[in-house]
Amino acid sequence: MSKITQSLYNWIYVLPTLVLIIFIFIIPIAYNIWLSFQEKSIGGEAVFAGLKNYQRLLASSMFYKSVGNSLLYTFISVTSKALIGLGVALLLNKKFWGRGFLRGFSILPWAFPSFVVAVLFWFNYDYRGTFNTILKMLGLQPVHWMSYENAMWSVILINIWHGWPFFFMGYLAGLQAIPTDLYEAAEIDGANVYQKFIHITVPQLKQVLLTVMLLSTMWTLGEFTQIYMTTGGGPVDATLTIPMATYKIAFLTEINFPLAAAYTILVLPIYLFLIYFTLKQMGE
């Protein structure tokens, strides 16, 4: 079979997927871009508005606040999940009695759907809830977990609790793939635990480490359910992240689809940047 024919067949095989992607991804994005240059009231006709929606967004503090909140939420969440995941993976990679049970048990938070996690934390964060009851038992003052000052940290905590097992699983699989000979050779050469970690574990885990972190960064940046169900983006704008702001512009404060479309286009580079690096990383 000639190269061209083979290539043609390959294209035909992926055609169904390609058609689906065009219908459910490319066309909506194209529509979104078109809509972002329009002005439109509910049930009304779209009228070309040029860059008005973009100007309005770039002039509003809400835009910068939501992007800033998202970056903070994502950075702290992903870093914490990565560290906890790595620590637990290292621990549970050692042989000891009950390791199998602990490995299974550790995955539990990740196995819960996001909405269940949100409901669990309603009870934890209630002013008469689990966390404050524990604090009171320890003789400490109860905390208003969802106050303007604390709400962001509280939703970050939910995300960390829910998401760290994903890192743990990825890292554990990576750790198990590292040949033990490398550690044995290092030991013969007199390397200590720290040196083995830095010079063997980290380089060997690098691929998994980056892939898991990039995937989690994309998911965390797009997290909607947990925030919507716990704080709804508030109080005021304390937990207003990119997905919440999009929802808010489209269905709440503005009820303005063209403005929401413009907002998504403005934040799109952040996601494209992440997608590019993730694909590149996975390709490598």
Next chain:
Amino acid sequence: MSQKNNTKIIAIAVLVVLIIAGIGFFLMQQPKQPQPTTPQQPTTPSQQTATTRPKLVIWGRSTFTPPQMYWVEKKVREWAAKNNVDVEITWLSVTDIGKKLIAAVEAGNPPDIVINGHPVAIFAEKGLLIQIDDIIEKLNKSDIYEIKLKECEWSGHYYCLPTMFEATWLHVRWDIVKKANAENLFPLKTLDDFYTAAKVLNQVEPGVYGVGLPLGLNGYDTWWTFLHFWGGYGGGMLTDRSVAGVIMDKEPYRTGLKKAFEIERKIWLEKLTPPDSDQWVDASNNNAYLQGKIAMTMNPASIWYAVMTQNPALAANTKLFLLPVSVDCGDESVFIFKTTKYPDLAKDLVYYLYADKEDYRKGFCEASGLYALPIFKSQMQVISNDWKAGKYPAFGEDPANAVEKIKFMETAAFPLGERTTPSETFREGFTWNEMIQRVVIKGEDPDKVIDEYAAKLREEVKRVYGG
């Protein structure tokens, strides 16, 4: 067969399937027959035949008192059976229905009828709803409260029918009031007494806060609770549908609004309301009262319904009073979208819901524990007589007085007194809640916040009405 041939066959099969699917999809998109210019026929019940059995898609706002939904379901199905019509009823939550309706309208696929739903002005002012003047006349217009009719009137025509009054009542733990020797405070004489009562009742029972003041970002309760104070202290939002009509930042309305902020801020700072009130959604003050976390809260009588049915001991200790200023939270209405294929059938169903007024009073209002009060004067008279005869001992005042005391309506611009797209958008989108939170919770400068939201309102008024 060689691998080369296999590959060829699979590739050709994939191509054929794709072509067939594409043609099928294309054909499905083609209209089966020419569409009439006006969506009609067959439309009247008498014209229905088994071959043209029509279908009505109905969306309803689920209420906090299930008997209301049972009654609506019963009436709709009864009517459908009589008229040989298929009906599909979907119940949506209070915070979802507006968003889903907006999305459906944008997608060009709204339901035929909305029962007990909102918003209305957003659609009515765009000319998306069917005029129902004839239904109002058939129901005897003079028997419907004028304030309710005004909620559905645009340019001299009616486009919806409100389902009920939802007067706000102060639900009070009378055992705590007695313990605090504060019986003489009730009913409250002024709005300032609300703060006084909250302070007097606070922590009388350890752990029980003086008041449950909804301050959450995503609940309608935050807005209409604040509306009592905003309107009650002499504030104003909009006088007419023009940019010049925005008065919230002009004196004396600005002072009224600042006073409203002040009373809520005091309650928040002095910890007279539970610390999680800034997260509350619509059911939260109901739950806080039911769980014994608060000594009083204002709400339509859905709390009373829940207390009555779930906690008889608490019901025995609960009294309901009207506030010095009352807000009607019953903006829920019945309306028909112009896109319906069966306008006459839809109208017939709407009429059927209300035609038997006594049944409506019993099934929709009384069964809800008076959470709903009737829109018909004749039926309110029956309830008033019953109250006088001692049928509703928990209600500290005649429910008919509640209607008389209503000054503001949850979604209406005030003092204009009419539902407008901007007032509905701001309420529906929790924009007012954001303003309230910024001053009350975050402690921002009220003047700065008022300026900002007045500018926002002007921008919205300009967007909708021009000028």
